[in-house]
Amino acid sequence: MIGCPLPHVEDDRVLLGHGAGGRLSAELLDTLVLPALTPGSTTATGPLEDAAVLPGDDGLVLTTDGFVVSPLFFPGGDIGALAVHGTVNDLAMRGAQPLALTVALVVEEGLRLSELGAVLASLGAAARDAGVPVVAGDTKVVNRGQADKLFITTTGVGRRVAGLSPSAAHARPGDAVLLSGPIGAHGTAVLSVRENLGFVSDVVSDTRPLHRLVRELAPLGADVHALRDPTRGGLAASLNEIARDSRVQVEIDERVLPVPAPVAAACDLLGLDPLHVANEGCLVAFVGRDSAARALRLMRSLPEGAHAVRIGEVTEGPPGRVVLRTLVGARRIVDLPLGEQLPRIC
């Protein structure tokens, strides 16, 4: 569980890890992407949120994600449903309900139309289930060997639930840290099919929409400080990002961390830390201490929050630090994963 030293990176080329949601991703964003898009602001450009508030209208939020998961179909889901859930969830993390989606396809020449059709049927069903229309799209085809079957980019516009305005920068000392459900399933499920680990076939992705869970929290209003969906980089990345952007220390307790036994077994085998594995159907919530019990009750009233637990709190300590109280009572620092091990799981 100790972070590996940074490998000697061939530093003038893009590495797989630059897309994995860990330290390399953060570095690419900070040193190359954001300076190019907003030059002048060489330092931090403010918190990097799941979704952005629309300029001139703080009731509307906007988010985008590309999906490149391989294989296209995996236990518990497929790239089409994932592309809807991922974007609906990033809207939800800013307290919003989805209003409209767009879908841009990059298709590799030679993909079976039946396979494309199956993905789109799943995408359409997921959108209807989430109650959001696909209002626009785009379809490009590239030559054989110039894409891997299908990439989907979904963008979502959402409207904030009145009273909710969570932000990665709003966690406060004393906050309770809540988790809506068990971690590690999505990444493990995808890797297990890719690595042909038949015996972990009981792990299925948790891909699901979370906007109803967030809507359920509306009565707590401004007491919902921060929400994040721990996708690439896992729970470790989400907690580090909130700790950084809110300038607080976060402590979580290994004894209460919900890691299902088959996930733990698969992680052992794959050499992964469940804290680093992507999820697509749970959220972490930072809420005022006095609202914690009520928040848990509200979450548990829905199936997607049935196993919600309190995993820690915001404590006094160096800002930006995440600490894990281990099973044996030790304390270790939870770093951002480097991000090399888990390419193309979402």
Next chain:
Amino acid sequence: MIGCPLPHVEDDRVLLGHGAGGRLSAELLDTLVLPALTPGSTTATGPLEDAAVLPGDDGLVLTTDGFVVSPLFFPGGDIGALAVHGTVNDLAMRGAQPLALTVALVVEEGLRLSELGAVLASLGAAARDAGVPVVAGDTKVVNRGQADKLFITTTGVGRRVAGLSPSAAHARPGDAVLLSGPIGAHGTAVLSVRENLGFVSDVVSDTRPLHRLVRELAPLGADVHALRDPTRGGLAASLNEIARDSRVQVEIDERVLPVPAPVAAACDLLGLDPLHVANEGCLVAFVGRDSAARALRLMRSLPEGAHAVRIGEVTEGPPGRVVLRTLVGARRIVDLPLGEQLPRIC
């Protein structure tokens, strides 16, 4: 110039032409994509517009496009600037000024960071020039050989200029058909570098934002019936789409069609019809007859409309038909291109 018969297509696989904006694209959308996303509406789902009106707010419009152009840099532009202009222009075609953009990158492992940086610098500069902030994004990396360097999907939200509500379904008999500038440059420029046609190096892409040109038309209000940017599929596709969605016949005049000499020469050589070649910096406008002269004057007041011309009108005749009056006075039907010849030009 006579449409080829449909080749015997291997009909269970995606073909390059399915992404080229012509007949195959329309067929894929109608038979597979749209039925999956909106089942039940087996027939037409309404006009397929450049950008969609946001549900519950007809002042806001939303559009998305994937950009997969190869090479990344071409005469007159690059994929970064193109990704901004293409999306700004689709918003403009619904009468909107851009409010916010999102940028999703799919990067191939091994791409030079300097090349990625150059594209993003160009993208950032194009966004600033258009006056629109990039508010959110996403960055994924796929293994070597699983993408071709870089694909960019941009999504835009725009606010409509008061009084403008153009639609592909609003062209009316008697309308004048105006074109804001010469056609054929973008696709020819990209193909000429790809095919190593050094001697057509004087053709540069027309990639540029058109929202100011559209804003200039605001005084005409509801007399601006339909706007479209003739990208993939070229002017032929745009006119066919408007003729179909407005159920009118469109006639244009070859004598006044502005095709620059180097573009015409390159098209000859490449076996292309300039009417089928993609543009990224001009628009076609259908305006009420009595507003035509004023619309031309307004367009010509800006550099991007300096060469605006009237190319035809909406006439009595079979709905959905586009007719070209040729140089020798004959009339020929302008079909949708099949769409096989021009892959990956945008």
